[in-house]
Amino acid sequence: MNPWNVLRGVAGFLVLVAAHFSLRPLLGGPVPIDFLCLAVLFAAVRVRPGAAAVIGFLSGLGIDSVALQGFGTSALAFTIVAFGASWLKAVFFADNLGLTALFVFLGKWAFDVVYVLISGGVPDGQVLVQLLLWSPLAAALTAVVGVALLLLARPVFGTRRTPPHRR
Amino acid sequence: MPSRNARGSSSRLDTGLLLACCVLSVIALVLPDRMGVPFATIIRRTVLAPLLTVQGQSETVRAAITARDDDLMIRGTAAAQAATAPALAAENDALRRMLGLAGRLRDGFVVAEAFHPAGLTDDFTITIGVGSAVGVNAFTPVVTADGLVGMVETSDPARSVAITWAHPDFGVSAMSADESAFGIVKPHLVSGPERYLLELRGVPFRASLDSGTLIVSSGLGATYPRGISIGTVISEIPTTERWARTYLLKPSVLPSTLSAVVLLLPSRVAGGVSQVWTDVASADSAARAIVAASDSAAKVAALEELAARRAVMRSAADSARADSMLAPLGPAPTVQPPLITPPIRVRPDTPPPRTVPPGVWE
Numbered sequence: 001m002n003p004w005n006v007l008r009g010v011a012g013f014l015v016l017v018a019a020h021f022s023l024r025p026l027l028g029g030p031v032p033i034d035f036l037c038l039a040v041l042f043a044a045v046r047v048r049p050g051a052a053a054v055i056g057f058l059s060g061l062g063i064d065s066v067a068l069q070g071f072g073t074s075a076l077a078f079t080i081v082a083f084g085a086s087w088l089k090a091v092f093f094a095d096n097l098g099l100t101a102l103f104v105f106l107g108k109w110a111f112d113v114v115y116v117l118i119s120g121g122v123p124d125g126q127v128l129v130q131l132l133l134w135s136p137l138a139a140a141l142t143a144v145v146g147v148a149l150l151l152l153a154r155p156v157f158g159t160r161r162t163p164p165h166r167r
Numbered sequence: 168m169p170s171r172n173a174r175g176s177s178s179r180l181d182t183g184l185l186l187a188c189c190v191l192s193v194i195a196l197v198l199p200d201r202m203g204v205p206f207a208t209i210i211r212r213t214v215l216a217p218l219l220t221v222q223g224q225s226e227t228v229r230a231a232i233t234a235r236d237d238d239l240m241i242r243g244t245a246a247a248q249a250a251t252a253p254a255l256a257a258e259n260d261a262l263r264r265m266l267g268l269a270g271r272l273r274d275g276f277v278v279a280e281a282f283h284p285a286g287l288t289d290d291f292t293i294t295i296g297v298g299s300a301v302g303v304n305a306f307t308p309v310v311t312a313d314g315l316v317g318m319v320e321t322s323d324p325a326r327s328v329a330i331t332w333a334h335p336d337f338g339v340s341a342m343s344a345d346e347s348a349f350g351i352v353k354p355h356l357v358s359g360p361e362r363y364l365l366e367l368r369g370v371p372f373r374a375s376l377d378s379g380t381l382i383v384s385s386g387l388g389a390t391y392p393r394g395i396s397i398g399t400v401i402s403e404i405p406t407t408e409r410w411a412r413t414y415l416l417k418p419s420v421l422p423s424t425l426s427a428v429v430l431l432l433p434s435r436v437a438g439g440v441s442q443v444w445t446d447v448a449s450a451d452s453a454a455r456a457i458v459a460a461s462d463s464a465a466k467v468a469a470l471e472e473l474a475a476r477r478a479v480m481r482s483a484a485d486s487a488r489a490d491s492m493l494a495p496l497g498p499a500p501t502v503q504p505p506l507i508t509p510p511i512r513v514r515p516d517t518p519p520p521r522t523v524p525p526g527v528w529e
Contacts, residue, residue, distance in 0.1 A: 017218070021221050021222040022224075022225050025226045026225045028233075049181040050183070050184030050185060053181070053185040056188070057191065057192060060192070061210065066207075066215065066219070070196070071196065071198065071207055072193065075188070075191070075195060076193065079185065079189055118196070
């Protein structure tokens with residue numbers, strides 16, 4: 001892998017992680033933008049599924065350490081989502097804006113589904129509302145932000161590989 | 168191109184990492200709190216420490232923004248309440264004085280809400296929320312605790328329209344409180360702010376009135392009983408008449424500030440209202456007595472009745488306004504026609520059916 005690509009990927013990942021802890025609390029609102037999910041998804045499509053699983057696991061573990069309960073829930077959810085995203089990266093070519101939006105939407109929604117079902121933190125009567133209303137809304141907003149990021153900083157967040165250098 | 172073995176090895180490695188991560192996640196999930204919390208604490212205090220610091224600052228900024236919105240909302244609410252407080256205080260004071268007037272009149276009157284139906288009539292008429300159903304008919308005097316407002320012009324079963332002292336048709340025979348001078352009080356028909364003053368016309372030349380002299384109704388006529396406060400003398404107006412004086416009066420009541428009025432029924436008019444307005448000391452003491460009464464149930468009941476009546480009349484006023492909005496579209500049966508048709512028409516104090524002392528104030 002080209003070191004320049006690795007550097008860009010790491011920078012993009014760190015920027016999104018920083019946005020998750022700085023911009024997301026500032027924006028507030030009932031439908032938050034999940035910058036960490038964007039970071040994991042954009043990183044996952046750059047690496048092999050195994051590495052993507054590790055990235056997702058560590059990211060989720062960081063989120064779990066902030067939560068009061070359900071330690072390990074986000075780790076498991078991000079592991080599954082990141083592995084799946086990396087495995088499907090051949091299908092969802094991330095330089096296509098429409099497919100990128102769908103990719104991020106499905107990734108965020110899948111994370112919410114796994115998280116809600118495993119954690120059990122949502123009351124029974126509100127699970128469907130959470131999964132069919134709020135989660136899709138948050139996923140859609142996150143997808144919009146993901147597409148915007150791709151438009152603004154395609155070299156950082158895009159996955160178009162540089163052609164191999166011929167000797 | 169990687170060989171099949173290499174691809175298989177990578178695939179096995181990916182699957183192994185996935186399984187390892189999943190197993191670790193499940194272990195973290197099933198760990199008891201006393202074992203999971205230390206791990207979380209270590210992560211928070213090391214890797215996530217700077218990020219959590221940034222998060223705390225962002226939340227502080229967010230809270231400041233939200234607090235500013237709340238602060239602005241509280242300021243707006245306080246300003247609105249401050250704006251309405253003087254009006255409420257004035258209305259409360261007017262109601263207290265009205266209760267004092269009611270105590271002095273004892274009987275033969277009706278208390279009603281007065282409002283100004285914007286768009287239906289002019290500035291010189293008011294609508295009163297009672298009508299002939301309670302004995303209010305044309306020529307019924309309308310007063311407040313401060314003095315004379317006007318008289319009822321037309322009366323429906325549940326609503327009346329009254330002209331105020333500023334109406335061009337208004338006229339009342341009047342006298343000074345010490346009965347040293349008599350005359351006719353008419354509106355001061357000029358342009359500008361002085362339009363809302365009164366004139367005391369036809370005062371005999373020998374009778375000179377000082378500034379500040381209280382002018383009351385003389386009772387010479389059947390509409391207004393004797394002794395209702397009309398206004399106070401401001402100054403003499405120079406006229407061409409050599410045998411009589413005309414004085415400019417400051418009215419006792421400002422119709423634009425009216426909220427509740429008292430209508431004097433015929434029995435009260437016949438009985439007279441002497442000393443009700445002229446004896447200021449007794450009026451004040453009566454008002455104070457009512458305000459300071461230990462048993463406030465009657466006062467509360469009266470105020471509640473006024474509030475309920477006001478609510479009913481507001482709804483009636485709203486419907487009347489709605490009708491007025493529909494008026495350009497066609498004739499509406501509930502809209503009153505304009506009340507001032509001939510602008511300069513002098514109506515004597517005395518209504519036609521009654522007997523007027525001959526040749527006194529004409």
